[in-house]
Amino acid sequence: MTNGQTQSNKQIKNKWILDLTIFIGFLIAMDPHSTGIAIHEWLTLSALVTIMIHLLLNWDWIAQVTLRFAGRVSTRSRLNYILNWLLFIDGILIMLSGILISESVVPALGISLPAGFAWRRLHDMSANIALLLLGLHTALHWDWIVNAFKTFIAQPIGRLFVKRDERKDVTA
Amino acid sequence: MKTLGRILIILAVTALVTGALYLIVNAGGTGTASDFTQRGEQFASSSDFEAGARPEFEGGGREPRQLGGGWAFGLLKNMGVISLLVAILVLPKGLAKRKRLAAVKVKADDTV
Known part of the structure; x- marks a missing residue:
């Protein structure tokens, strides 16, 4: 095996471990009734770092498809790209609404935010959408995962x- | 340096999307309680929020509560939803691939 292939295998292994961690973390975070609000909030906040690394590890693909989106890109990649954007926007909506209805992290930082019922509802709705989008994301990458x-x-x-x-x- | 630049791009896009979402939700007039009370939904009195309590809908909201399946019921349910989606999307593709391979094999056998 050449050095380049070893490096590539290492990268794939790191990506796979990171993705598995995000996936398990997401499933745990999606069940605040079991874990409690404090774990739910701190876990999702720490997930920001892992998602950032996930984006950085897949940066080449993101940059390539962004530049060629209107041109020659396979339907699968285009679909994947749109789905990833939806997941990104939905993830931000979860975070934003989560921060605005926070009961543990934000009060612990000594910040007081105005209460809003819509954010509470949006948080639930965006979390359910994220579950569906994550399912589609997993299905699209199933061969790679296996x-x-x-x-x-x-x-x-x-x-x-x-x-x-x-x-x-x-x-x- | 390259990584730092990429991190800054991600953070900038995140900030833009966050700002846009915040504006959209608030511009829609759904960021306050009035929209919900107009629809007849009932919440705790406003004095509770002044005391620092977070808004909750009737029936429990975010407080830990016992569900039918007990601990990790939600986790298993979510896992089930994702598994179902993956099965619906991946299985037909796998079957189609098998059929295609079988058809190619039959053709190859016929030519022999």
Whole structure:
């Protein structure tokens, strides 16, 4: 394996681990009844950093499709790009409404924001939309997710068993 | 430096979208309680908010409450929604791919 390929594999592995972390974090954050409001709010706030890294890791794709969006881009990429923008806007709406109805993070910072019923409703609505968009986002990247799982999880585990069998054969 | 520039671009776009969303929601007149009370929805009295309480709808709002399935019910439900979406979108594609491969195999067998 060349150095370039190793680097690329490392990047894919990092991306996959980060995406899995965001996915699990999102699922936990989406259930404030189980975790409590404080965990819900601090977890989503910390998710901003992971989402920023996610965007930075996929920057080349974002830049390429942005420049070529009106020109020669596959339908799949175009669809993916639009979906990602919707997810981005919806994510911001979740954050904004979440901050405005915050019961833990904002009061802890000593900030007092005006209460608004619409933000409460918007927070619920945008979270439900985000769930659907995340489902579509996952479906569009399903092949990549499965391939990465096979490469970084299934195959190394399989290799471990093969090595054990080989050792047994040698000792026998 | 390149990464810093990218971070600044992301933050700038985020700030723009945040500002736009805030303006849209407030311009729509939905940022206040009046819109909801006009529709007949009832909330706690305004004196509660003056005391620092957050607005809640009837029936619990954001307070932790016991649901039918207990802890992690919501987590499993959300996982189910995503799994369903993935299955609906991915399975037909996989089946179509298998059919295509089978058709190619049959053609290859016929030519032999």
